[in-house]
Amino acid sequence: MPELPEVQTIVNDLNESIKGKTIIGLRYCDAPKLIKGAVLADFKKRIKNRKIEKVERRAKNIIIFLSGEMLLTIHLKMTGHIIIISNSQFPISNGRVVSRQYIKKGRWVGENLPEVLQDPRNQYIHIVLELSGGYILAYSDVRKFGEWRLVKRDYLSSLESKLGPEPLDPKFTFDVFQSIIGRSTGKIKSVLMDQAKFSGIGNIYGDEILFYAGVRPDRTIKSLKTKELVKIYKSIRPVLEKAIKYRGSSESDFRDAFGLKGHYQEHSFVYRKEKQRCGKCGGVVKKIRIGQRSAHYCTKCQK
Ligand SMILES: [Zn+2]
Structure with a gap:
């Protein structure tokens, strides 16, 4: 999607x-x-x-x-x-x-x-x-x-009224992020993907943001320390901006308004890279299920 x-x-x-x-x-x-x-x-x-x-x-x-x-x-x-x-x-x-x-x-x-x-x-x-x-x-x-x-x-x-804040909006500060997290329960990946909490993050960039942050997607909100929340917050903007720069991800259906593919998939770290070597540490990328959705993470880089 x-x-x-x-x-x-x-x-x-x-x-x-x-x-x-x-x-x-x-x-x-x-x-x-x-x-x-x-x-x-x-x-x-x-x-x-x-x-x-x-x-x-x-x-x-x-x-x-x-x-x-x-x-x-x-x-x-x-x-x-x-x-x-x-x-x-x-x-x-x-x-x-x-x-x-x-x-x-x-x-x-x-x-x-x-x-x-x-x-x-x-x-x-x-x-x-x-x-x-x-x-x-x-x-x-x-x-x-x-x-x-x-x-x-x-x-x-x-x-x-049905949507959370825009992560690229300058008003989306760490305080805003932290207060939304503070009102949430469950696994961090699912919370990031909840459109009522944060707008526009889905399966691809949820995985990539958590890779950048070094946090496993199945960590519970309760278990996250403030310094980990800071890392997650600080990973959101760079990942989304990098993906816009590469015109999105086209592993499957996405095409731009001229019918052409995006290129983020050539620069991604973990999304749909199961069983492959992590580009950063050489560890193995693992695929797990969280609820109805898949999640990918590096078994070495992410804690
Ligand atoms: Zn790694």
Whole structure:
């Protein structure tokens, strides 16, 4: 699942490529269940001719600010991603997807399709928006767990009430971190991944942060000393910033807004490195289960 660095990469890409463009219209949707809180016809009518003013991130949500005080929020869930493509490369004409022969068993396949759609992860296109300036915003999602919402701006306050602070916000001080930890119980990895406590940290960066901190993911909150909490706190920002620098992790589904892979996986230490040698000490990386999720740690570096 995309985490803070992946979503931030997409948000940055969208600001660079489609900020200021207008949504001419919804041109294709074969999975109306992705659109929450509205029937497809209504969504189609209300999104038409809205200008994209800016794009922001809150936790793992992409927030597209639209004209008329509206928001389009997109949560990618497990396998969703947005792909910005030129309409000259896309089978669309007069506001319609014209070559349905490309769509086979839910996948868009064909030599004439844009190069980026030759990557199987990009082929599960379920929503297509046509934008001004010759752009297409396509949404691919093999598992169809993603969530699109066209809502009024006050939706942000209801979203806000369910989420913990942003770890890259300057207001996220050690005191804030410590007080959240102080109100928590259970294993540190699970607490870091709880979106109501900290925004945007998931399985990948939870493992990496704890590696940097030298703390095992299955340590209980109760057992952690203040100096260990300081180490965890001080590892959060560098890990997330490094992952943004490498444009996220693409071991599996993640692609940026141009359909390309991120590179953090080439620089990670423990996530999905079970049975491999730790890049720092030569010890062995172990995989364990914590609740329903996996966790990875170095048996030597992490105590
Ligand atoms: Zn190690």
